[in-house]
Amino acid sequence: MNRRLRTALVASAALSAGLLMTACESGSTDAADKTGTASSAAPTPTPSAARGGGSGGDDAGKTGPSKADGGGKAQGTSSSPAGSGAAGKSGYGQSCGTNDLQWSVKPMTQAGGYYQVSVKAKSGITCVLPAGLPVFAFGSGGTQARPAEQVAGEEITLTGDRTAYAGVTPKSTNSDAGTEYSTVIASVSEDDPNPLSLHVGSVTVDKPLTTNWHTDPADAVPFTS
Structure with a gap:
């Protein structure tokens, strides 16, 4: 037992x-097992958390939008609306400046001889020629052409291939007096800051005259009476 x-x-x-x-x-x-589970369940710190809310570190090299930019807008981008390039062109829809136009000049035999000056707007520009007389002055002495017409001209809108014409006679007197010049200083108005030179060859100038701007070249003949 x-x-x-x-x-x-x-x-x-x-x-x-x-x-x-x-x-x-x-x-x-x-x-x-519990230790392993707890270890594997612990979240891996993200770069932003390690940087304390995104300051410093890789954020310094970011080029994309950030909250600090205000509303997510990237710094350095333009705030201009799309398609505003045409509206920003010089002279667009406004009074024509001398440098908004393509200029040409050629000698004419009518009315004792004169020069036909033609202008049209440069590509992409729409502008208005003022009703005032165009400004033409011969040579460095600045012998300015006086009006050949008694009535002021009208405004002319230039765009595309539309052309305006003015006639300039270098000599309106019957005497032998005059000064030899080879260039004409041209501008749209007296206060235009960008006049240009038109080469006309050697010509005797004495009391020159100019017409207004016209859309018909036949109207731009500076007859002297």
């Missing part, structure tokens, strides 16, 4: 020891 009891106790002790070891191993495994 005592031997059976001892055998049972030994068996019970062995069983308890085995259960204890199994529990310890299970606990260690669970702890390891």
Whole structure:
């Protein structure tokens, strides 16, 4: 009876020891699993978080929009509306300036000889020739042409191939007096800051005359009476 009891106790002790070891191993495994799970579940810090809200670091090299720009608008971009290039051209829809026009001059034999000056707007420009007399002055001495017409001209809108004409006679007198010049200084108006030179060859100038601008070249003949 005592031997059976001892055998049972030994068996019970062995069983308890085995259960204890199994529990310890299970606990260690669970702890390891919990540790691993907790470790893997921890979020990896992002570059922006590591930089403390995006200041410094790689943000210094960014070229795209940022909240600091205000409303997501990229710095350095133009605020002009699309398609505004034409409206920004010199003379567009306004009074013509001398440099808004293409100028040409050719000698004519009618009315004792004169020069026909023609102008048209440069490509992409629409402008209005003023009703005032065009300004033509011969040579460096500035012998300016006087009006050949008694009535002021009208405004002329130039665009595309539309052309305006003015006639300039270098000599309106019948005497032999005069001064030799080879260029005409031309501009749209007295206060135009960009006059240009038109080469006319050697010509005797004495009390020159000019017509107004006309759309018909036949009307731009400076008759002298």
